[in-house]
Amino acid sequence: SQQGEEDPQALSIQEGENATMNCSYKTSINNLQWYRQNSGRGLVHLILIRSNEREKHSGRLRVTLDTSKKSSSLLITASRAADTASYFCATAVRGNNRLAFGKGNQVVVIP
Amino acid sequence: DTEVTQTPKHLVMGMTNKKSLKCEQHMGHRAMYWYKQKAKKPPELMFVYSYEKLSINESVPSRFSPECPNSSLLNLHLHALQPEDSALYLCASSQTGLVKGNTEAFFGQGTRLTVV
Numbered sequence: 001s002q003q004g005e006e007d008p009q010a011l012s013i014q015e016g017e018n019a020t021m022n023c024s025y026k027t028s029i030n031n032l033q034w035y036r037q038n039s040g041r042g043l044v045h046l047i048l049i050r051s052n053e054r055e056k057h058s059g060r061l062r063v064t065l066d067t068s069k070k071s072s073s074l075l076i077t078a079s080r081a082a083d084t085a086s087y088f089c090a091t092a093v094r095g096n097n098r099l100a101f102g103k104g105n106q107v108v109v110i111p
Numbered sequence: 112d113t114e115v116t117q118t119p120k121h122l123v124m125g126m127t128n129k130k131s132l133k134c135e136q137h138m139g140h141r142a143m144y145w146y147k148q149k150a151k152k153p154p155e156l157m158f159v160y161s162y163e164k165l166s167i168n169e170s171v172p173s174r175f176s177p178e179c180p181n182s183s184l185l186n187l188h189l190h191a192l193q194p195e196d197s198a199l200y201l202c203a204s205s206q207t208g209l210v211k212g213n214t215e216a217f218f219g220q221g222t223r224l225t226v227v
Contacts, residue, residue, distance in 0.1 A: 030213065031213050033215055033216075035218075040148075040150070040199060040221075040223075041199075041220045041221055042115075042201065042218040042219055042220040042221055043154070043201070043203075043216075043218040044218070045215040045216065045217065045218075048213065048215050050213055088153055088154075092213075096167070097142065097159050097161060097166060097167060098156055098159070098167065099144070099156070099203075099216055100156065101153035101154050101155075102153060103153055104153050
């Protein structure tokens, strides 16, 4: 079953702009992770935020987590053409060893 | 070495064929996973191995048979597949369990399987 669910979104932005995407989930989680996938190949881990954290930064990435609303957001600042990809949030749920992925967001950065 | 290597990259097989997908990691990870991904969909978990023992089977049909010969290798044996099984099959590993360890998963590039 899917735990993380992004708002179904396809973003098309100009290079240099910021991209924001959201994720909602249904049950208690241990952590929430964001992954990037280029052209239907392997997924690359971007950032992990634990359930007791509210915000985390990594380079041009900023992730927030609101456990009261069961939601997360990923912000990519100063986007580049190389950021064109699908972005998935995934949740690790307490009590099992599953990483469940949400629907994903397709981001296109126009040079 | 932070790679998860999957072979083959592409596979076309008939419905009566038997084939195997292979996955290898040398990061010392003790949890390994098989995911299936259809086009424009998120990955769906199939199997989880923890310390070389099958810990999760997400009600996958028996025509898919996983095997973990040792801590570095994970196989997925395929037999009598259907055209709807065509998908990208992704292998992943993590240092420990994803929940207890608060750790990320490392993914291979996948095997694109077409069943004809």
